[in-house]
Amino acid sequence: MNEKGKMGLHNVAIVGPYLSGKTTLLESLLFVTGAISRKGSIRDGNTVGDSATEARDRHMSVEVNAASTEYNGVRFNFIDCPGSVEFAQETYNALMGVDAAIVVCEPTNDNSNESKQRLLTLAPIFKFLDDWEIPHLIFVNKMDKGSSNFMEMLHALKSISSRPIVPHQYPITQGEQITGFIDLVSEQAYQYHAGAACDPIPFPEAFKEQEQAARTEMLEELANFDDHLLEELLEEINPPQEEIVQDLRLELGADLVVPVFFGVAEQDFGVRSLLKALLREAPTPETTAERRGVVLHRDAPLAQVLKTYYTPQGGKLSLVRVWQGKLTDGIVLNGVRAGGIYRLMGQQTTSLTEAPAGDIVALSRLEGIHTGDTLSSNSELASELPKAEHLDPVYALAITPEKRNDEVKLSGALSKLLEEDPALYWEQHGDTHEVILWGQGEIHLQVALDRLRRKYNLPMTTHLPQVPYKETIRKPISSVHGRYKHQSGGHGQFGDVYLEIKPLPRGEGFDFKETIVGGVVPKQYIPGVETGVREYLTHGPLGFPIVDVAVTLTNGSYHSVDSSEQAFKQAARIAMQTGMPQGEPTLLEPIVSIEVTTPNEFTSKVLQLVSGRRGQILGYEGRSDWRGWDNITAYLPQAEMHNFIIELRSLTLGVGSFHWQYHHLQEVPEKLAERVCSTTNGNGNGNSNGNHHR
Structure with missing residues (x-):
C-alpha cells in the first residue's frame, strides 16, 4: 500500500523468443504470490497463459494473455506476450500499455546456430522497447540446462542491446548445476530450494573473484549516469546499498540500463528475487504516464485498447490501460457505453465496479472500438495516444467456405477475426475474385483459420492465390x-x-x-x-x-x-x-518493390535468395539505428513471392523480414509465359505459385 492507503500498481509485460519459457514464468509468478494454488504446465494445457484452444493445440502463445496478482501490497498486472515473430503485432500492441517488461531468454552455452538464433530473436524486441523507451530487465530462464559462462553470456547480450546490460546477480554453481546466486547489490548469497523461498547462506569464497568482477561491471555502468557514484568508485569507497538501489531504480525507469536476473521458472528458482526487484526498481504507472505526456485533465478518464477478444461466453472484451482518471461501471467512452469492467486471469473474469488510473482491465461490449484506439469520456480533452506500428502482411492464402451457403457469413466473421488480430488483412481481389487472407506467416494464418472454424463454425478450404497476370501487344x-x-x-x-x-x-x-x-x-x-x-x-x-x-x-x-x-x-x-x-500479344506479370531487412551475416544468402527468384537487386546498405543489420532493395516478380517469407526466415534464423508494394508490370520470360498460358484457368488468371498485391 502507498501512503494514501491505495494499493500500488505495476504493469509488466513478459516478452521473449518462442520456447524461452514466458508462460512458465507467468505461472510461477502467480503461484509464488498465491494467485493460484497449483501450477499448470504447457504440456498438460492447463496454464493461465496460453489459455486459447489454438495456443494449447500448438503448445505456444498465439495471443496476449493477461493475469493479475498481489504481492507485498502491490497489484501486478502481467501481460504474457507471444514469442513467435508471426504474432509480433500482438506483443507490440500490448507493450504500448505497460510500465516495464521482463525479457525472458535462455542461456547461451556455445556458438551454435541455435544459440545465435536465440540471441538474434531478441534484437527486434530490444529495438522496439528502446524505441518506445519502455524500461525492461532480462530474466535468463532455464539455467538448469547445463553450464554457461555468465560473463560471456552478458557479453553476448550486449551485442544485441543498445542499452548497457547490467548484471544484478551472479550464479552459484556446483559442477554444472546452479544452486543459488549472489545479489550484487547487497553481496548476500542465497541458496535455491524447490518449492520454497531461497535461504541466505555464507558468502562462497570460491566465487569471490568472479562476483567482484560482475559487481564492478554493474557499478561502473551505473556510474556512467551518476557522478557521485563515479567519485566513490574512483576513491575506492564501497557505495551504500540504498544508493545502488536508487541508481538502479532511476536508470531502469528511464530505460538507460537493462538489469539481468536469472533462474529456473519451472522450479520457481529466482522468481521471488525478480518480484522483489520489480517492487524496488520498476517505474510506477504515474511515472510512465508522465513520460508519455499524459499529464493534463487528470480527472477525465483516458484509456487505450491493448487487445480485443471475442469470447464464447461474454462476447467482445477490450483489454485497456487506464492512463488517467477512473473508469466506473456503465461509463460511456467514445460515445459507447461499456457493458462491464473485469479483471482477467487468462480466460477467467472477475467483475469490478471501477478501475483506477494506472490499472489494466477488460471492458465488455465496446462495439465499434478497435485495438489501439484511445478512449475518453470527453473527446474535446483527449488527444490520440500513440499506437504501435502496423506490420505489413507477408503471406497469403485464398480461402473459400467448405459450405457454399456459408459465403454470406464470411465477411462478418472475418471482420471480428481482424478485430481480435489486427495483423490479419482480407480482401476480395478485383481481378481474380478470390477472397484472400493475409498475415505474418503460415502458422499465423492456420491459427486464424482454426478460429474461423471453432468460433464461427466456418471451415475453409484454401489454395495459393492466383497471380493477376495481364497482357498487352508489342x-x-x-x-x-x-x-x-x-x-x-x-x-x-x-x-x-x-x-x-x-x-x-x-x-x-x-x-x-x-x-x-x-x-x-x-x-x-x-x-x-x-x-x-x-x-x-x-x-x-x-x-x-x-x-x-x-x-x-x-x-x-x-x-x-x-x-x-x-x-x-x-x-x-x-x-x-x-x-x-x-x-504480337505478350504476357505481363506484376513486379513488386521489396525491402528486405536481415542481420548482415546473412546478407549474401539473402541476395542469392532474391536473385534465385528472378529478382533484380537494386542495392543494399546498413540499416539505420540497427547495428549489424542490412537493408536490401530489389524488384521481385509477384509470382515468386509465395513462401518467400518462409525461406527468408529459414536463412536468417527466423529474424529476416520485408516490406513490399506493387511497382510495375513487366513482360514474362517466353518459356515461363508459355507455361502460365497453358495453365490458365479460364478466367484470365494464372494458377501459379504467386501472391497478388493488396
Missing part, C-alpha cells in the same frame, strides 16, 4: 474491320467499324478516341463502340485482362433502320477479336 494494328449483321424478322442489327490498335508505354492503361469524319458512325453509337472494346479487354487472346493499349475508331458505316448502340458494341468486339492476335 506492335500496332491498323484498320481492323468488324461488322455485325443480324436478321431475325422485323428490324435487324447492323454495325460496322474500323479500329486502329496501338500499344502504349507501360503503365498507361487504356485510351479510347475516335476520328470519325462525315458522320459515317453517328455520335449516339460511338459509346457502344467504346463499351464493346472495354468488354473485350477483360479477356484477351492469351486469356488475361489487356492493359496499355490505345484504340481509335477511324471509320465505319451504319444502317438508318437496323443500326443501334448494341450492334456497334458487337461490331467493336468482333474487330478486337480479329485485331488483337495480330499485335
Whole structure:
C-alpha cells in the first residue's frame, strides 16, 4: 500500500523468443504470490497463459494473455506476450500499455546456430522497447540446462542491446548445476530450494573473484549516469546499498540500463528475487504516464485498447490501460457505453465496479472500438495516444467456405477475426475474385483459420492465390474491320467499324478516341463502340485482362433502320477479336518493390535468395539505428513471392523480414509465359505459385 492507503500498481509485460519459457514464468509468478494454488504446465494445457484452444493445440502463445496478482501490497498486472515473430503485432500492441517488461531468454552455452538464433530473436524486441523507451530487465530462464559462462553470456547480450546490460546477480554453481546466486547489490548469497523461498547462506569464497568482477561491471555502468557514484568508485569507497538501489531504480525507469536476473521458472528458482526487484526498481504507472505526456485533465478518464477478444461466453472484451482518471461501471467512452469492467486471469473474469488510473482491465461490449484506439469520456480533452506500428502482411492464402451457403457469413466473421488480430488483412481481389487472407506467416494464418472454424463454425478450404497476370501487344494494328449483321424478322442489327490498335508505354492503361469524319458512325453509337472494346479487354487472346493499349475508331458505316448502340458494341468486339492476335500479344506479370531487412551475416544468402527468384537487386546498405543489420532493395516478380517469407526466415534464423508494394508490370520470360498460358484457368488468371498485391 502507498501512503494514501491505495494499493500500488505495476504493469509488466513478459516478452521473449518462442520456447524461452514466458508462460512458465507467468505461472510461477502467480503461484509464488498465491494467485493460484497449483501450477499448470504447457504440456498438460492447463496454464493461465496460453489459455486459447489454438495456443494449447500448438503448445505456444498465439495471443496476449493477461493475469493479475498481489504481492507485498502491490497489484501486478502481467501481460504474457507471444514469442513467435508471426504474432509480433500482438506483443507490440500490448507493450504500448505497460510500465516495464521482463525479457525472458535462455542461456547461451556455445556458438551454435541455435544459440545465435536465440540471441538474434531478441534484437527486434530490444529495438522496439528502446524505441518506445519502455524500461525492461532480462530474466535468463532455464539455467538448469547445463553450464554457461555468465560473463560471456552478458557479453553476448550486449551485442544485441543498445542499452548497457547490467548484471544484478551472479550464479552459484556446483559442477554444472546452479544452486543459488549472489545479489550484487547487497553481496548476500542465497541458496535455491524447490518449492520454497531461497535461504541466505555464507558468502562462497570460491566465487569471490568472479562476483567482484560482475559487481564492478554493474557499478561502473551505473556510474556512467551518476557522478557521485563515479567519485566513490574512483576513491575506492564501497557505495551504500540504498544508493545502488536508487541508481538502479532511476536508470531502469528511464530505460538507460537493462538489469539481468536469472533462474529456473519451472522450479520457481529466482522468481521471488525478480518480484522483489520489480517492487524496488520498476517505474510506477504515474511515472510512465508522465513520460508519455499524459499529464493534463487528470480527472477525465483516458484509456487505450491493448487487445480485443471475442469470447464464447461474454462476447467482445477490450483489454485497456487506464492512463488517467477512473473508469466506473456503465461509463460511456467514445460515445459507447461499456457493458462491464473485469479483471482477467487468462480466460477467467472477475467483475469490478471501477478501475483506477494506472490499472489494466477488460471492458465488455465496446462495439465499434478497435485495438489501439484511445478512449475518453470527453473527446474535446483527449488527444490520440500513440499506437504501435502496423506490420505489413507477408503471406497469403485464398480461402473459400467448405459450405457454399456459408459465403454470406464470411465477411462478418472475418471482420471480428481482424478485430481480435489486427495483423490479419482480407480482401476480395478485383481481378481474380478470390477472397484472400493475409498475415505474418503460415502458422499465423492456420491459427486464424482454426478460429474461423471453432468460433464461427466456418471451415475453409484454401489454395495459393492466383497471380493477376495481364497482357498487352508489342506492335500496332491498323484498320481492323468488324461488322455485325443480324436478321431475325422485323428490324435487324447492323454495325460496322474500323479500329486502329496501338500499344502504349507501360503503365498507361487504356485510351479510347475516335476520328470519325462525315458522320459515317453517328455520335449516339460511338459509346457502344467504346463499351464493346472495354468488354473485350477483360479477356484477351492469351486469356488475361489487356492493359496499355490505345484504340481509335477511324471509320465505319451504319444502317438508318437496323443500326443501334448494341450492334456497334458487337461490331467493336468482333474487330478486337480479329485485331488483337495480330499485335504480337505478350504476357505481363506484376513486379513488386521489396525491402528486405536481415542481420548482415546473412546478407549474401539473402541476395542469392532474391536473385534465385528472378529478382533484380537494386542495392543494399546498413540499416539505420540497427547495428549489424542490412537493408536490401530489389524488384521481385509477384509470382515468386509465395513462401518467400518462409525461406527468408529459414536463412536468417527466423529474424529476416520485408516490406513490399506493387511497382510495375513487366513482360514474362517466353518459356515461363508459355507455361502460365497453358495453365490458365479460364478466367484470365494464372494458377501459379504467386501472391497478388493488396
